[in-house]
């Protein structure tokens with residue numbers, strides 16, 4: 670999926686006036702590209718991902734996912750795009766503890782009504798991709814952090830999204846699990862050709878990306894790390 674952001678402004682109305690988060694952000698991300706975004710805490714990195722993921726809207730500007738401006742289309746179409754074409758990975762995994770590994774991975778297909786009749790087969794294939802097939806029936810509470818992040822990656826990819834958004838995917842991992850998860854994300858980006866936008870505080874993690882950007886004081890710039 671190709672992404673173009675044009676003149677994006679985002680602010681919140683705070684108790685003491687406007688909090689300006691993004692000010693005239695312009696960015697093009699090529700199809701299949703893997704980019705990283707770094708920047709100080711509170712600078713708007715998660716907000717940036719939420720705008721791309723149809724979770725939140727900018728106050729001004731245009732965001733094209735391929736040729737669709739996701740800022741002007743109705744909410745039900747945004748939801749459809751979110752479910753069918755975008756995968757999310759979060760720092761805290763957000764796996765559902767009452768569901769097994771396999772059931773967690775099946776969930777996005779049930780929500781999007783995709784792969785009907787083949788959902789188990791598809792979920793197992795994704796678990797193989799992330800090297801977690803042996804744990805398909807495990808309780809998610811019994812997995813390590815790295816294993817949970819692999820499962821949440823399988824879940825993010827199950828609907829075959831064009832765009833993968835990862836918000837500090839290694840934020841809770843030790844250095845060995847960090848390498849494993851990043852090697853896996855790199856392979857997934859290359860093999861599946863999924864455009865990947867990742868936020869991280871760790872420059873070693875950012876180095877896995879094709880390009881690194883720095884977000885600060887509302888502006889985005891290319892970073893040299």
Ligand SMILES: Nc1ncnc2c1ncn2[C@@H]1O[C@H](COP(=O)(O)OP(=O)(O)OP(=O)(O)O)[C@@H](O)[C@H]1O
Nearest residue numbers: 681682688690708709710711712713714715716717
């Ligand atoms: N729903 C909201 N209402 C009001 N202000 C918000 C809301 N969400 C975020 N903000 C503010 O927007 C700014 C950017 O927040 P954001 O979560 O995007 O930062 P971040 O760069 O992801 O930070 P971190 O590195 O700590 O995760 C912060 O000042 C935050 O307080």
Ligand SMILES: [Mg+2]
Nearest residue numbers: 714715716836
């Ligand atoms: Mg954040």
